[in-house]
Amino acid sequence: MDSLFSDIQGHASVKSGLIHAMKTGRLHHAILMTGVAGIGKSMLARAFIQAVMCEQSTPEALVRCGSCRNCQRIAKGMHPDVIEIDESTATIKIEVIRDLQQRLSFAPYESDRRFVIIQDVHKMQDAAANCLLKTLEEPEAHTTFFLITSQVQRILPTIVSRCQVIRFAPFNFEEVAGFLESRGITPESANQTAAMAGGSLGAGLELSAGDYKTEVIEAFEKILHVSSTLDGFGIAAELKGKKSLSDPILSLLQIYLRDMLVLKLVPGAPVILRHYRPMMESRIANVSEKNIQRASLLLQEINEAFLGNVNELVAWERLVLGMHGVLF
Numbered sequence: 001m002d003s004l005f006s007d008i009q010g011h012a013s014v015k016s017g018l019i020h021a022m023k024t025g026r027l028h029h030a031i032l033m034t035g036v037a038g039i040g041k042s043m044l045a046r047a048f049i050q051a052v053m054c055e056q057s058t059p060e061a062l063v064r065c066g067s068c069r070n071c072q073r074i075a076k077g078m079h080p081d082v083i084e085i086d087e088s089t090a091t092i093k094i095e096v097i098r099d100l101q102q103r104l105s106f107a108p109y110e111s112d113r114r115f116v117i118i119q120d121v122h123k124m125q126d127a128a129a130n131c132l133l134k135t136l137e138e139p140e141a142h143t144t145f146f147l148i149t150s151q152v153q154r155i156l157p158t159i160v161s162r163c164q165v166i167r168f169a170p171f172n173f174e175e176v177a178g179f180l181e182s183r184g185i186t187p188e189s190a191n192q193t194a195a196m197a198g199g200s201l202g203a204g205l206e207l208s209a210g211d212y213k214t215e216v217i218e219a220f221e222k223i224l225h226v227s228s229t230l231d232g233f234g235i236a237a238e239l240k241g242k243k244s245l246s247d248p249i250l251s252l253l254q255i256y257l258r259d260m261l262v263l264k265l266v267p268g269a270p271v272i273l274r275h276y277r278p279m280m281e282s283r284i285a286n287v288s289e290k291n292i293q294r295a296s297l298l299l300q301e302i303n304e305a306f307l308g309n310v311n312e313l314v315a316w317e318r319l320v321l322g323m324h325g326v327l328f
């Protein structure tokens with residue numbers, strides 16, 4: 001493995017694929033990076049751009065020194081030939097893409113290459129996407145696009161078809177827990193946090209940092225203890241407006257179901273959510289394997305619903321009541 005990206009966790013085949021493409025002159029002009037948030041997509045794209053533009057680098061030996069003027073300016077987002085679009089608004093408007101095209105109509109400033117990174121490319125309105133499509137259809141030899149998204153299903157197929165799609169696989173549970181432990185988090189806490197992180201190191205770090213995690217656990221436990229349909233409606237109403245909790249809660253529930261299934265198939269087997277083992281064991285006799293699988297599918301549907309434009313309260317109700325009805 002090339003040591004170029006050794007400080008970036010995982011994604012070995014993505015790294016070697018990009019390096020190989022660059023060295024053989026076959027780098028695609030538009031690369032769509034997909035995968036859950038906080039998994040390292042942008043970090044890897046920037047590291048790769050550094051390797052291409054580093055003053056120490058040659059086409060035969062890509063290196064990324066991290067300290068030359070180019071490496072530093074790319075790290076700070078200040079290199080004139082690395083354009084990054086990172087809109088804080090809910091959508092990316094057509095004007096933003098038009099501005100970009102205007103900039104691209106000039107030659108690169110300093111080098112013979114230029115890179116464009118568009119964050120959250122799924123936020124493009126249709127008009128913006130169609131505008132970008134024109135640029136992607138008429139590629140310039142010296143410009144490479146990195147389109148970054150956690151919601152590839154929201155991107156127009158015409159855009160996707162113009163890109164090389166690179167999927168970033170989520171980290172497995174042990175990798176996230178191990179990473180958090182390497183950052184000084186206790187094994188017990190790392191274990192619990194990793195269950196919420198949905199395979200994302202970034203989400204794991206964010207959850208470790210503040211009160212967010214406590215809020216997630218409180219909501220998760222309420223969902224596990226729903227006593228009636230009426231109670232379920234009340235809990236869903238409390239959760240309304242806390243959409244940011246949905247990812248870690250869905251992740252925890254998936255692992256809870258996974259543990260239930262393991263216990264159903266192999267009584268006494270080790271589980272991930274050790275803290276909840278007594279509760280699982282008290283419930284396991286009343287739950288069928290089929291119901292556990294149904295609940296797991298329901299969670300996937302609700303995840304899609306949260307990503308789309310559904311009424312948030314309805315999504316929480318489906319989650320809370322659905323889990324209650326199927327599992328408990």
Ligand SMILES: [Zn+2]
Nearest residue numbers: 054065068071
């Ligand atoms: Zn450098």
